[in-house]
Every structure is written in structure tokens, then in C-alpha cells.
Amino acid sequence: MKIYPIETGNFKLDGGAMFGVVPKSIWQKTNPADANNLIEMSMRCLLIEDGNRLILIDTGLGNKQSEKFFSYYALYGDFSLDASLKKLGFHKDDITDVFLTHLHFDHCGGVIEKDNNGLLIPAFKNAKVWSNDKHWKWATEPNAREKASFLSENILPIQENGQLNFIHRNAKDQMGFDVLFVDGHTEKQMLPIIQYQGKTIVFMADLLPTVGHIPLPYVMGYDTRPLLTIKEKAAFLKQAADHQFYLFLEHDAYNELCTVNHTEKGIRLNTTHQFSEIFN
Template structure:
């Protein structure tokens, strides 16, 4: 098995929304905001090369939305999914599986693209696309709070293409790694948990967007069940500290990997790393 970080692009989000009830005077120490109160975010995906399978975890925003849409998120930098794959010698057609942690647009937007005729088509034409039945129902019958994050043009064509598959509780038999299900951010978000070079890596998705979100009350305003997020974080971070897990950060623009440790104040950041320095 080989694992690679895949940078698909950077964007900005409102710092207050990203930290909920935590005051700016506190959260800006770890996530400094610009003059518009926006903080830098990444859309860092993961590529797993395992035998005959090439598995992509999440896809970033994609490129099919309007300039007006992208203008809301202040895209910056030179990263793209295509370029990141190309640097590793891969193409979208090589991907055998696309695993979507959840169906918010910044995680699944790249799975569907527009062709030259403007039609919505699969970006990964040879891949199975993995979600789960509970989250799929949640996303296709959205609540008012999340409706703007579940875009029909990202989601409906997946099923229409025939590529849609659902992860069940025997995830390792289906996709080759364990999956942790989390319900605080959205219904049945899925976090891949892998053993790689004798180390445990967990793809954090939106349970832990950045290292600045490690303290338990630091929960996004986007979460549908913030008190449940706090409980899920508490259980997971204690396990991660006990077992020296390496946490792969999807949204932290400055840190790819972190570890955590027990302190008198609870679980806190231990170290940050570049992926290549550890693996």
C-alpha cells in the first residue's frame, strides 16, 4: 500500500462560522483571520494505492460551478486535483474507487464535472463512488440548515451514473480500511482509519478541521449537532492520544498531519508534521 496527500485547492471561510461560540480573540491565535474575518482552508484529499485499487478519499470543490459561486469562497493558490494526480503519474481514469466522507460540496464537488456540451458527467468514469445509505437519504432530503451544502448537481448524477455504492458496517471488506461513523457534523459522516507502515492514520474530514479545533468546545457553527460533536471528539481524541494516531487534516491549510497528547487541560496538540516526514 502507498498513500499520498492530494491537494485540490485552497479557499476561505468565515472564522466565526468555523469556531462557533469561541470568541475571535481566542481562535485567531491559531487560525488568523484577514480583514474580512476569513481564515485559510485547504481541501486536502488522500489517494490510496493498494494492489489493483486506486482509492481517492474526497474530491474537493470541483470546477463546474459558476464564478459567482466560487466568489463566495475566495479560492486561492495553484493546486488542483488534476495537477496533483498528474504529479504522481495518475489520471482520473485510473481511479477505481471514490470514497466520500460526506456530501457537502467542498468534499464531493469534484466527483461530477461538466463536459464540453455542458452536461453533468462522472469525473471518474471507471470508479465506484462510495457513500452510505443513511447519509445519502439525509443529503437527498436535506434539512433547511444544510440544504445550501448539498447541491443537487453534485449528488443526483452519482446515482444516475450507476456508480453509487453504499458502505455498510463491514467497511473493511468493501473498501479495504476501517470506517468510523460520526453524526455531529452531519448524519453518518465517515472517517477512514488505516494502518500504514505500522502506524494508524485517521482521515479527519470535518470532525477535526484544523489543529485549532482540538479543544472540545471549538466546534464549527456548521455542525448540525454540536453537543454530539463535542462528545464524539472527546471519545476519539482520547483514543488518538492513547494510541498515538496520526491525524490527516483535510482542511488545515498549514498542517497535513498532527498528533495529540493528554495534558492537565485535556487532549491537546502534540506535534504537527508534513506527510512525507513521517511516511
Template sequence: MKIYPIETGNFKLDGGAMFGVVPKTLWQRTNPADSNNLIDMSMRSMLIEDGNRLILIDTGTGNKQSDKFFGYYYFFGDFSLDTSLAKHGFHRDDITDVFLTHLHFDHCGGAIQWNKDRTGYEPAFKNAKFWSNKNHWQWAVEPNVREKASFLKENINPIEASGQLNFVNIPNGDFAQNTELGFDILFADGHTEKQMIPHIQYKNKTIVFMADLLPTVGHIPLPYVMGYDTRPLLTMDEKATFLNKAADNNYLLFLEHDAHNELCTLKHTEKGVRLNETYKFNEVFN
């Protein structure tokens, strides 16, 4: 098995929205804002090469939305999904599986693209199975008012229409072991219904793809919860359980949205679980 970080693009979001009720004087210590109160965010996917399977976890936003839509998010930098795949010798047609942690636009938008004459949409990965779960899919196709702006029909409906949609089995508890994709999955409901957090065993370490359970290292303290979360108190409980387990077991946390830190580890302190170290992926896995 080989794992590659795949940078699909950087954007900016309102710092207040990203940290909910936490005052700016506190969160700006780790996530400094610009003059518009915006903080840097990444969309860092993960590529897993395992035998004859090439699994992509999340896809970034893609590029099919309007200039007006993208104008809200202040994209910056030169990263793209295609150039990042090419850097490691791959093309999107090589992808066998696209695993979507959840269906918010910044995680799944790149799964669907315009067709050749821009009259409709088609899968951006023509040879891949797309993976979600039934509960989250239903949550996304019949969105609540809070999340409606993040669940975009043009990102979601064409996946089902393609015939390439598959569902991961939901366990009785919150943790599925040795799933169809070859890794464990933690199901978390605080951010959105049945968000999926992959746990990958790699070179004698456990790497956890954090998605929106932990967007950046600045979100490690329990009250630092996004305003986007539908059930913030549940997020705090889920974080508490996970962060303690991560610190106990020295998990490597793969940060999808932290523009400046790819991996981190945690430690126990008198104030609770806190950041231990940050790393570039290649510093740990040469």
C-alpha cells in the same frame, strides 16, 4: 500500499462560522483571520494505492459551479486535483474507487463535472465506484434547511444516475472494521448524518482521515466546534471519545481542511487532549 496527499485547492471561510461560539480572541491564535474575518482552508484529499485499486478519499469542490458561487469562497493558490494526481503519475481515469466522507460540496463537488458540450453532468471518474452510505445519502437528497446550501443537487444526483453509486454497510455501532475499501470507518453524526472517518493501517501506523470531525489543529479543544455542525453537543461527545483514543494510540491525524498542517499527533495534558506535533506527510513517510 502507498498513500499520497492530494491537494485539490485552497479557499477561505468565515472564522466565526468555523469556530461557533468560541470568541475570536481565542481562535485567532491558531487560525489568524484576514481583514474580512476569513481564515485559510485547504481541501486535501488522500489517494491510496493498494494492489490493483486506486482509492481517492474526497474530491474537493471541482470547477463546475458559477463564478458567483466560487466568489463566496475566495479560492487561492495553484493546487488542483489533476495536477496533484499527475505529480504522482496518475490520471483521474486510473481511479477505481472514490470514497466520499460526506456530500457537502467541498468534499464531493469534484466527483461530477460538466459533459463535453456543457449541456449536463457526468462522473469526473469514469472508471470508479463511488462510495457513500444509505443514511447519509438519504439525508443529502432530502436536505434540512440548515444544510441545503451545502448539499447541491448537481453534485449528488448525477452520481446516482451514473450507476456507479455504492453504499458502505452501516454497523450496529459507530465503527465498521475491514470494510469493502480495506480500511476501518468511524461513523460520526455531529457534523452531519453518518459522516465517515477512515482509519487506514499504513507502515505500522494508524492514519485517520479527519474530514470535518477535526477540520484544523485549532479545533482540538472540545468546545471549538464549527457553526456548521448540525448537532454541536454530539460533536463534542464524539470528539472527546475519538481524541482520547487518538492520544492513547498515537494516531496520525490527516487534516483535510488545515491549510498549514498536513498531519498531527495528540497528547494528554492537564487541560485535556491537546496538540503534540505537526508534520508534513513526507516527513513521516519518505
């Protein structure tokens, strides 16, 4: 097995929305804001090369939305999914599986693209696309709170193209890694738990967007059930500290990995790393 971080692009989001009830005077120490109160975010994915499978976890924003849509998110930098794959000697046609932690547009937007005629087509034409039945129903029958994050053009073509597959509780048999289901951010978000080079990597998706979100009350305003997020974070971070998991950060613009430890103030940041510093 070989694992690679995949940078798909950077964007900015409102710092207040990203930290909920936590005051700016506190959260800006770890996530500095610009003049418009926006903080820098990554859309970092993970590629797993395992035998004859090439599994991509999440896809980033994609490039098919309108210029107006992209303007809301202050895209910056030169990263792209295609360029990151090419740098490693891969192409989107090589991907055998796309595992989507959840179906918010910044996680799944790249799974569908537009052809030269404006038709929606699979970006990964040879891949199975993995969600789960409860989250799929949640996303295709969206509540008013999340409707703007579940874009039909990102989601419905997956099923129409015959690529849709569902993860069940025996995820390791299906994917080769375990999956933690969490519900605070959105219904049945899936966090891959990967055993690699004698260590445990957990792809944190939106349970822990950045190192600034480690303290339990630091919960996004985007979460549908913030009290449940706190409960889920508490249980997970205790386990992560006990066993020294490496937490792969999808949205942290500065850190690819972190570890946490127990302190007198609760679970806190221990170390931060770039992926290549720990794994070869």
C-alpha cells in the same frame, strides 16, 4: 500499499462560522483571519494505491460551479486535483474508487464535472463512488440548515450514472480500511482509519478541520448537532492520544498531519507534520 496526500485547492471561510461560540480573540491565535474575517482552508484529499485499486478519499470542490458561487469562497493558490494526480503519474481515469466522507460540496464537488456541452458527467468514469445509505438519504432529502451544502448537481448524477455504492458496517471488507461513523457535523459522516507502515492514520474530514479545533468546545457553527460533536471528539481524541494516531487534516491550510496527547487541560496538540516527514 502506498498513500499520497492530494491537494485539490484552497479556499477561505468565515472564522466565526468555523469556530462557533469561541471568541475571535482566541481562535485567531491558531487560525489568523484576513480583513474580511476569513481564514485559510485547504481541501486536502488522500489517495491510496493498494494492489489493483486506486482509492481517492474526497474530491475537493471541483470546477463546475459558477464564477459567482466560487467568489463566495475566495479561492486562492495553484493546487488542483488534476495537477496533483498528474504529479504522481496518475489520471482521473485511473481511479477505481472514490470514497466520500460526506456529501457537502467542498468534499464531493469534484466527483461530477461538466462536459463541453454543459452536461453533467462522471469525473472518474471508471470508479465506484462510495457513500452510505443513511447519509445519502440525509443529503438527498436535506434539512433547511444544510440545504445549501448539499448541491443536487454534485449528488444525484452519481446514482444516475450507476456509480453509487453504499458502505456497510463491514467497511474493511469493502474498502480495505475501517470506518468511524460520526453524526455531530452531519448524519453518518465517515472517517477512514488506515493502517499504514505500522502506524494508524485517521482521515479527519470535518470532525477535526484544523489543529485549532482540538479543544472540545471549539466546534464549527456548521455542525448540525454541536453537543454531539463535542461528545464524539472527546471519545475519539482520547483514543487518538492513547494510541498516538496520526490525524490527517483535510482543511488545515498549514499542517497535513498532527498528533495529540493528554495534558492537565485535557487533550491538546502534541506534534504537527507534513506527510512526507512521517511516511515514505
